[in-house]
Amino acid sequence: MSGDFATLRFERQVSAPVATLWQAWTAPAARAIWAAPTSAVTVEFLQSEPRVGGRELSICKASGQPDVRCEAGWLELQPHFRSVNYEVISSQGVTQSSALVTAAFSEAGAMCKLEVTVQLSALAAGMEAGYRQGFGAGLDNLAGVAERTMVLQRVIRAPRQVVWGAWMNPETLPKWWGPDGFSCRTKRIDLRAGGEWVFDMIAPDGTVFPNHHRYGEVLAGQRFGYSLLWGEDGPKHADAWATFEDADGATLVTLGMVFATTTEFNEAKGFGAIELGLQTLGKLARFVGAD
Template structure:
């Protein structure tokens, strides 16, 4: 999470010798999403990139994004005409879907400004979830408490909105992770199983690598054609894929999506997540059965790898 760095604040020391440089901050949000969805929105790099900026005037560029214990996330926060702020997050504990602990280091021009320990707890409220975040802050160069309060408040508001338009599908596939990865990243194999039961894919271009794309038509059993365009921005071998879904070639964005693969004693847990561009698109997708159709797609993947 990034403290607020509005244009009139960047580069301006907020030091106040009469105030403390240490603070414990608490935040809480009730979110209209189940815990598994909120967890993905909180930890998945593709989702974090959607809600990370505390305000539209701030651009956040991710340089690294590895969400596992021992992994780190490095990003730059930019406001025109002001020095960049570097944020490094290191994951110390991940207990899905209930608890995470990470450190956060904020620096500018090579000088560390603050360090913080961030603990997030997610509680099941039925169809809703409660996110409680505690930030133990140490301001090394100046007092940044106010910025942290504003930044976390705005970021968690963004997160709540993102979680409420996020769809998460999970399936444990009885096949090794290497086999599942090969089926997903083989340009000949992917079109054979992608899509719900009865659907087929007609590929125009396919380049399954970071910076690559897949331009294809998905064809329904009744012959209806649905143009698709996937743009891949993250590919980590046998671990994760991040991509953007467009409505047809170079069309408007439909969703930010990700896939993660986790070994489960010789089987593979597959998580497919999507943050829809608008709440209306999310509701429309749910309405026509996107969850059920997506689970059918993962079922086709399992059948494919078991017969390959």
């Protein structure tokens, strides 16, 4: 079958730090939020490894249409600067297209700029138009997600498995979780994929903040994703993830949160969520004896 070739270019100005946009672009939990071009489409991620040589596999579903399979692989990842990946689209066992996707990130004053180039080889009719529409809508979604994403990082001077063990252990997590002066009162805790943590955070003045964390993917020693609810089975206010990376004998911990709305993001930022979150990571460091 003969194919058609096209080079597609997209550009977005995003009101977020470039480091935050990078997390929204690469973190599996964030990609799952913005990947679907419209609400009529769902994207199920079966595998996602955001590392050079890592593979991503997803299924795109729309009512009345055959499922579309996307297999992608990361070829280059230069944090906050550039990524390159390939992707192959197929449906009902037949390859529809292949593409090389290059994304470039740069600061642009108070904004940051994302430039995406797609070198497309289309084997089925309509793929170029589909890419223009799908990528365009996905990047619009990405910009919205990045603008309500909060990213916290800390290097903790302890081995990765020690830091992971202090976090993903039902006996130890409640002992350090929360900002300075806060304590936790657990109702139920199960930190496996599909598990949950139902608990109250208690402020120094005695104010009780009911919380419910629902855990999705858990990749031992590397990352996990979870949803944050306002109280048991309450409304969701954020999707979050944590990653753990080796850093010269220490551990780089990244905690990311995509708030449900821009209003909630601004409210959280306004009451000091960044500072309080960094206090929480500081308590983790002290708990493992690294501070």
